Amino acid sequence: AEQLSESVRLLQELGNPADNLIQTFLAHEAVKLDKSLEVLRAQVHLCQDPTKVNADSVVLMDSLEFIDEACNGFVPILADTATLFYQLFADHQGGEVILNDWITEHLEEYLNIVKTRLSLDKEERESVILVRALDRFYKKLSAATRNLPGLDTCQASLNVVLAVTEACVDATAANMEAELRENVLAARQAIAAPRTRMPPPAEGAVNSGGGAVAPPGAATSGINLIEMVNSLQDQIVDSLKTALGRLKMFTDPELTFSVKSGFRSRFSRDLIWNSIFFKQFWFIRDTCHKFTGDVTVPPALLLLLSRTCLDLHVSTIPFLATYTQDEFGLSESPNLSKICTSMASTSQLLLERYVQVESGDLSVLLGKSVEARDWLSSVEPRSVRAVMKRIVEDVNLIDSQVGQLYEEGNKKPRSGESTRRLGGASRARSVFSNYGNLDSSLATNIQKLFSERIDFFTPVKPTKVSVLTLIIKLGLKTLLECVRLKTFSKYGLQQIQVDCHYLQLHLWKFVQDEDVVHHLLDEIMYSAVLRSLHQPPVLMEASVVEVICDKV
Amino acid sequence: MGEETEPSLIYGLELQGRSLAPITADTENISFMVGTQSLKSDNFVYIVTLDEDTGLLHKRILKYPAGEVWSLNPNPTDPNLFLSTYGEKSQDSWKKKAAVFRIPESKNNSSNDEGNLDSVDIEVQLDEITGKNEPVGAWYQPNEASKFCLIAGNSVNYLQLQESGPTKIWEAEHSVRGQTKIETGAWNPHRHCHQVSSVSGSQVMTWDTRTGDKAWTLNVASGSNIRSMDYNPNKQYYLATGGDDGSLIIWDYRAPSEPLTTVREHSHWLWSVRYNSFHDQLILSAGSDCRVQLHSQASLSSEPLRQSLEDDDVQEKILDDGIVQTFFDHEDSVYTAEWSSADPWTFASLSYDGRLVISHVPRSVKYRILNID
Numbered sequence: 001a002e003q004l005s006e007s008v009r010l011l012q013e014l015g016n017p018a019d020n021l022i023q024t025f026l027a028h029e030a031v032k033l034d035k036s037l038e039v040l041r042a043q044v045h046l047c048q049d050p051t052k053v054n055a056d057s058v059v060l061m062d063s064l065e066f067i068d069e070a071c072n073g074f075v076p077i078l079a080d081t082a083t084l085f086y087q088l089f090a091d092h093q094g095g096e097v098i099l100n101d102w103i104t105e106h107l108e109e110y111l112n113i114v115k116t117r118l119s120l121d122k123e124e125r126e127s128v129i130l131v132r133a134l135d136r137f138y139k140k141l142s143a144a145t146r147n148l149p150g151l152d153t154c155q156a157s158l159n160v161v162l163a164v165t166e167a168c169v170d171a172t173a174a175n176m177e178a179e180l181r182e183n184v185l186a187a188r189q190a191i192a193a194p195r196t197r198m199p200p201p202a203e204g205a206v207n208s209g210g211g212a213v214a215p216p217g218a219a220t221s222g223i224n225l226i227e228m229v230n231s232l233q234d235q236i237v238d239s240l241k242t243a244l245g246r247l248k249m250f251t252d253p254e255l256t257f258s259v260k261s262g263f264r265s266r267f268s269r270d271l272i273w274n275s276i277f278f279k280q281f282w283f284i285r286d287t288c289h290k291f292t293g294d295v296t297v298p299p300a301l302l303l304l305l306s307r308t309c310l311d312l313h314v315s316t317i318p319f320l321a322t323y324t325q326d327e328f329g330l331s332e333s334p335n336l337s338k339i340c341t342s343m344a345s346t347s348q349l350l351l352e353r354y355v356q357v358e359s360g361d362l363s364v365l366l367g368k369s370v371e372a373r374d375w376l377s378s379v380e381p382r383s384v385r386a387v388m389k390r391i392v393e394d395v396n397l398i399d400s401q402v403g404q405l406y407e408e409g410n411k412k413p414r415s416g417e418s419t420r421r422l423g424g425a426s427r428a429r430s431v432f433s434n435y436g437n438l439d440s441s442l443a444t445n446i447q448k449l450f451s452e453r454i455d456f457f458t459p460v461k462p463t464k465v466s467v468l469t470l471i472i473k474l475g476l477k478t479l480l481e482c483v484r485l486k487t488f489s490k491y492g493l494q495q496i497q498v499d500c501h502y503l504q505l506h507l508w509k510f511v512q513d514e515d516v517v518h519h520l521l522d523e524i525m526y527s528a529v530l531r532s533l534h535q536p537p538v539l540m541e542a543s544v545v546e547v548i549c550d551k552v
Numbered sequence: 553m554g555e556e557t558e559p560s561l562i563y564g565l566e567l568q569g570r571s572l573a574p575i576t577a578d579t580e581n582i583s584f585m586v587g588t589q590s591l592k593s594d595n596f597v598y599i600v601t602l603d604e605d606t607g608l609l610h611k612r613i614l615k616y617p618a619g620e621v622w623s624l625n626p627n628p629t630d631p632n633l634f635l636s637t638y639g640e641k642s643q644d645s646w647k648k649k650a651a652v653f654r655i656p657e658s659k660n661n662s663s664n665d666e667g668n669l670d671s672v673d674i675e676v677q678l679d680e681i682t683g684k685n686e687p688v689g690a691w692y693q694p695n696e697a698s699k700f701c702l703i704a705g706n707s708v709n710y711l712q713l714q715e716s717g718p719t720k721i722w723e724a725e726h727s728v729r730g731q732t733k734i735e736t737g738a739w740n741p742h743r744h745c746h747q748v749s750s751v752s753g754s755q756v757m758t759w760d761t762r763t764g765d766k767a768w769t770l771n772v773a774s775g776s777n778i779r780s781m782d783y784n785p786n787k788q789y790y791l792a793t794g795g796d797d798g799s800l801i802i803w804d805y806r807a808p809s810e811p812l813t814t815v816r817e818h819s820h821w822l823w824s825v826r827y828n829s830f831h832d833q834l835i836l837s838a839g840s841d842c843r844v845q846l847h848s849q850a851s852l853s854s855e856p857l858r859q860s861l862e863d864d865d866v867q868e869k870i871l872d873d874g875i876v877q878t879f880f881d882h883e884d885s886v887y888t889a890e891w892s893s894a895d896p897w898t899f900a901s902l903s904y905d906g907r908l909v910i911s912h913v914p915r916s917v918k919y920r921i922l923n924i925d
Binding site: 367368474480481530 | 819
C-alpha cells in the first residue's frame, strides 16, 4: 500500500491527469478484488456440485469459513482501497461518485456470490452455522463501509440476508410438506394392510342382546383409528414446532441483522406466517381435499382425514398460531378465519365422501343380491338370506370405525313399546304386522300420515349417529329401488318379508330415529307387495318370521 | 338462478308408473304419454295434452290390456304408434315382453268413463326377436321410423319393420361381468343415426348401425352403474350419462377416458337424463331422491357464447353453468323426466307413486336464452 501511494503521488506531481490516474489505480485494485472473488466463486461451484473434478484440490469450506475468507479477503481490500483513494484523490471533484460506482459494481458481484453460496445451506444441521455466517457477513460489511460518504450498503446486504433466510424458510417448508406426505401415505398403507387380530377399542357398539355380533372368524375393526388420528395430529404439531425452532435462530437478539426492522417485520409477517404457517396448513388442506376425488382410497382413510381436518380447524390451528406468536414475540394475531373455514369444509366433504363410499358398497351388495336372484321361482323361506347378515356385519363394522373417531350424537328416545317383537309394533310404525287384512294403498296412506318424509338432503353431521343414519338410509333406499325392478312369487315376497324383518331387528339401534328404519322397511315391503304376482299378497305369519330371524 | 317460475301442474294417476314419453310426432301440442305399472289392477296409458291457452291438462285414457307398462317409446312420425315393453301376468307366472302398439282414433267422446275407454292394441308382437331374453326397451330410429333398436338381455338387435313383420338386420352382444342384462340404450342422432348405444353396468358401448360392429366404448371411472344416457342433439360427439352415484357426467366420446364435467346434485340414483332438443345448454335430470333438477351446461353446449346486444365486438356468456332450478314436486322416486317435443320450455316428470308433474323453465332463463330483455 505504501508503494502504491508513493507511485501515485509521484505520478500526480508529474502532472498526470487525475482521471487516468484514478482509473489506473482502481483497475489495479480491481485485480486484487477479482482474485479474492475467484476464490469465493470456486467455493460456490464446489458446493453446488461436489462431485465435479477438483483440479486444484480446493477444500470445501462451510458457510462460516466462507464468510471468513471473504472478510479476510474481499472486504478489507475494498475498505483499504476506499481509504487509500480518499487519501490520494481527496480533492478531485466527482471522485466520490467514481469511487462509489466502482465499489457498487464490485459489491454487486460479491453480494450475488454470497447470496448464492449461503442459499445452498438447506440442511437443518447447517442452520446454526448459517446464521452466524450471515451475521458476520452483515457486520463486517457494515463496519467496512460505514464511514464511506455517499454509500449505504445496509439495504443491499440486508436484502442478501433476507434472500438467504427466505431460501432457508422455503427449504424448511418443503421438508414439512414431504413429512406430511409420508405420514399420510403411512396411514393409508396401515389402513389398507391385511388386518391382524387386534382387540377392538373399548367403546364398541352397544349390543342389547338383539344385535348381531361379528362372528369370531372375521377380523374385527383391527385398525385403531383413534391412535392413528392422534399420531397424525402429533406429527403435524411436532413438524411445525421443529421448523419454528429451527427458524427461531434467525431472531437471536445477539445477531446484528435480526434487530433491524427491515428484517424483523419481513421475517415474521411474510416468512414465518405466510411461507411457513399458512403455507403448511393450506398444503395439508389441499392434500386432504384431493382424496375426495380419489376413487381408490380406502374409506377409513377418508374418515381419518375428516377427523384430522376437523381437529385442525377447531383446536390445533388456533393453538399453533398462539404458539408461533409466543415463540417469536409477535404482537399481531394472524387472521385464521379463511384457513379454518376451509379446513372445516374439507372435513365435511371428506365425511360426505365417506358416507357415499360406504353406502355405495352396501348398495352394491344389496343390489346384486336382488338383481341376480330369480324371485319368481323361490322356495318357501327357511332362513334369512346370507347377504342380509353380511349387511348387518358391515354396518356394525362401520359403526365401530366411526365410533372410534366421532362422538355418539343424539338419538331420538325410544317409545315405551319394545320394537324387538314385530307384533308389538304400533300401527303407525309397521303396518305389516297386521298382515291379515292388507289393503296396500290404505295402509301406505295411513303410514304416510304418521311418518315424516325421508330426507336424504340434510348434510351429515360429525356424529356417529348422523353418519350411520345416512348410510343406512341410502342403503335401504337402494334395496327399495331394486325390489321395484323385480316381480315376486308368493315365496319370493315372503323371503323379502323375512329379510326386512331381520334388518328391522338389527338396524334400528344405529340410527338417530328408529322410525326412519321402520318407515323405509315398510316402504320396501309395500313396493314388494305391489310387485307381487299374488294379489292380494300372502304374507308369512309373524311368529314364523320371528322364529326364522331368531335362528340366526 | 332459480327464480320465480310458472307453477307446476300436478296430476295424480291412481296407480304407480315409471314410463313417460313425449309424443314425438306431435310437434304442435305439448303432449305426453304415461303408462301405469300395476300387477293388481288393470293398466292404462294416459295421453295428456297441456292446453297452453287455458293452462289445463286434457287427458285421454286408454286401456292397456297387455299387462303392466315398463317403457313407452313413441314413433317419431306417427303419433298413433309406439313401442312398449310390458309385464304380462298369468296365473302363476310373469313374463316381460315387447311389442308395437297402436292407439285407436279417438271416437270423439271426451268421456274418460272406464266403461267407454278405447284400448291400445298390439300391432306387432316382438316375442320372436326377444326369445328367451328379457326385453329391456325398444327405441325407434329417430330419422327412420321403420327401423328400431330392441334390447333384450345382453343382446342388441337392429330391426326393420316390414309388412311381413320385424326382421333382424343385425344382432350384437354387450355383456359385462357382474351384470345380468343391459340397462338401457340410446340413439346417436347425428350423421343419419349411424350409431346406437347400449349401457351395461358402468359401461357405454356404441354400435355402428350400418354394420353392427363395435364403434367405441366408454367407462365411468368410479364403476358406478349408469341408468340413463342421452346424446347432445346439437353438438356432435357430446353425450350425458347419469347413474347410481347421483352424478350427471358429460362426455366427449372422442376422448372417453376423461369426462368433460361431473355434477353431483342428486343424493341417490340419477334415473333419467335428457338434453333439451332446442337449447342444449339445458339438461333435465331426475332421481330416486325425489328431485328433478334443471341444469345448465352452457359452456359445453353448441352455443356457449353469443354476440352481446350492446357491443358487437364482445362475446358474452348466455348462461352460467350450474343448477338452474330444483323441483320439489315429487314425494317418491322420479324415474323419468322428459322435455316436450313441441315446446322447448315445458317438461314432464313422473314419480313412482303415479304423480305426473308438468313444469316449465324459469321465465328469466327462457328470456336470457332467447336474448329478450
